[in-house]
């Protein structure tokens with residue numbers, strides 16, 4: 001017999017394949033899918049708990065999660081399966097009856113949980129810290145921010161890795177046969193292997209291999225497709241607009257939209273101190289902000305401007321001193337309540353990428369303020385119209401320019417109906433031609449009587465729009481006054497030097 005005939009007999013014996021096909025379909029495929037699906041579902045539940053423990057601030061939760069992961073990820077799968085399946089055979093029999101099948105699922109789940117926990121943990125930790133900051137600025141608690149934004153984003157990012165894990169479980173389910181499954185519980189591998197052992201004919205085993213590929217290969221492609229779809233959202237025709245058109249988007253709204261009324265609050269910062277550990281960042285800050293005025297905060301990098309803003313809505317806690325919002329100490333207000341009254345817009349927009357523009361604006365209204373969907377939608381539509389983006393309300397952030405994203409972020413802050421809005425270098429990350437649209441919008445808000453505190457490097461904006469300008473250096477407000485005084489008649493040598501550098 002020549003070698004090609006030999007190969008045909010060993011691998012491509014169609015009769016041998018046909019004889020195992022019914023069992024492969026009716027018994028093997030079913031059991032493999034049950035083993036893989038059950039262990040993936042249980043592994044996901046275990047993994048979710050492990051991930052939350054793993055990112056916890058408490059070592060009492062982190063350390064056990066670490067130990068579990070190290071053990072079940074470090075041991076060979078077959079060892080875990082045998083230790084669990086045989087070591088707990090008696091308890092297993094008492095709970096589940098004579099079949100080792102459930103213990104096989106338990107063992108596979110323990111292993112999968114360790115991997116899935118790591119997948120979830122890395123997914124959740126890969127979500128930018130700005131996302132949680134934006135959640136908190138929209139008056140969500142840490143738990144709400146995690147539940148509504150950070151965890152769903154993290155999980156969505158790891159969807160392909162989870163499918164890989166399911167594929168791993170499909171393959172690892174073949175190891176459960178070591179526990180001596182009953183005939184009705186045999187999985188694909190065992191059925192293919194039975195004959196091979198007896199006759200030396202590998203054809204049924206090859207067919208079993210084909211079954212594994214039929215399960216796993218299409219799955220990978222389907223998931224990649226779903227993943228792309230989730231990431232980009234449903235594509236609608238129409239691309240990103242040129243930055244030069246954007247200023248026009250704003251002009252179009254003038255006089256058209258019914259512009260919501262503005263509540264203007266006052267702020268008074270009294271001898272505020274703040275430190276990061278040993279580093280004293282704010283020293284004896286005093287500042288009065290009248291209702292309906294624009295205060296620009298300027299100063300060199302690292303002078304504490306952002307930290308001052310973050311103290312005003314308690315994203316960081318002051319060490320000493322106080323801030324009065326309409327005469328009331330912000331330290332006496334629950335941070336979540338305070339942040340409904342003091343909105344914030346960030347340098348890097350921090351829009352929620354898995355939500356459209358309108359969903360970004362609506363989210364805190366429905367989830368935090370408890371508004372009905374229809375009412376929240378009306379408010380969000382009005383706010384998006386106000387920032388010139390009514391036509392783009394169904395776009396995801398990835399399909400908007402930086403300037404448009406920043407205007408959505410402003411609409412999102414405005415929708416909460418704040419008394420004061422804090423702007424933290426909101427044009428610093430924008431291309432030059434997009435800056436103007438955002439600054440025009442802010443100037444318009446100022447004119448309409450919004451109380452605004454604006455940290456900015458845009459000296460032209462500060463000069464034109466601000467009612468007062470505060471110059472900070474090394475954690476102190478060195479000079480404060482109307483723009484004409486600050487820019488044309490600076491008193492302190494440090495302000496003179498700063499202006500010489502930036503103007």
Ligand SMILES: Nc1ncnc2c1ncn2[C@@H]1O[C@H](COP(=O)(O)OP(=O)(O)OP(=O)(O)O)[C@@H](O)[C@H]1O
Pocket residue numbers: 276279281299300301302303304305306307308
């Ligand atoms: N989370 C933090 N932990 C420790 N130190 C920090 C933290 N954030 C800021 N700092 C430090 O506090 C000081 C003030 O930072 P802050 O960001 O408030 O300055 P800034 O004037 O806004 O600067 P920039 O214009 O560069 O944003 C800097 O020395 C900075 O390194």
